[in-house]
């Protein structure tokens with residue numbers, strides 16, 4: 555069992571939880587994820603790792619209460635336990651394998667959207683610890699929904715964008731990305747956030763021939779490459795996000811197909827949310 559050691563509200567409906575999972579903490583690397591279950595009958599929930607500490611055996615996850623299972627997870631408290639916490643899964647970010655000297659010559663731009671800001675943090679932190687200070691755009695609908703701005707500012711140069719202009723650049727992350735690319739030029743862009751954001755970041759960076767990586771948060775079931783739920787098309791070929799990803803060349807990803815597949819179970823998800831609400835209202 556995997557106890558919740560800490561819980562913090564980051565923004566409306568977005569929580570950070572520190573989980574005691576020593577084996578995952580010991581081998582986690584930036585870019586990887588976990589699949590958790592709340593109990594033995596629970597749905598498997600893939601979540602990107604937002605920090606890890608091998609010394610105390612803890613792993614940080616950030617959850618947005620969107621569906622029935624994530625709402626249940628967000629309602630859990632310190633001391634309660636998750637039934638399973640499988641990971642670290644997927645390949646670490648490409649740059650982890652690069653020689654540090656080569657990496658130090660690179661100018662890297664991260665584009666983080668909404669809850670996707672959390673998985674950018676371990677990547678920016680790892681780079682910072684290896685002598686590379688990246689630029690990070692953090693985008694959110696409004697000021698109150700921005701997360702990880704303080705943590706990120708300690709390890710990267712942070713640029714904020716809000717859709718409503720309540721703070722920072724007024725507009726979507728793609729507008730600010732364009733400005734920074736034209737001003738600074740970069741060798742690599744990494745986009746993590748909603749699928750639609752990653753699609754438009756890829757379209758933007760393509761104009762500048764800027765190599766771009768996207769971390770795909772597809773639906774997942776087994777997380778072992780067996781079920782096919784996380785199938786994506788990249789460069790005309792089929793890949794499984796859980797074992798081949800989660801990071802792919804953003805210029806080759808078929809984002810329209812990925813978005814269609816992501817919405818496949820929306821009706822069932824809505825039904826599950828309504829049933830969960832009824833159970834809570836009936837005190838079950």
Ligand code: NAD
Pocket residue numbers: 602666667668669670671673693694695715716717725726727728746747748749750751754755769770771
């Ligand atoms: P959001 O909808 O508020 O979007 C965040 C930012 O993305 C916006 O502020 C905007 O700047 C940008 N954006 C959105 N649509 C855009 C468009 N059409 N063109 C250009 N930029 C655009 O974000 P949210 O509500 O926090 O999103 C949650 C989503 O993030 C969920 O769908 C979740 O699954 C996903 N997510 C992805 C990852 C990942 O690994 N890729 C990790 C966690 C969460």
Ligand code: FES
Pocket residue numbers: 773774775776777778779780781782783784785794795796797
């Ligand atoms: Fe089943 Fe990836 S989640 S193949």
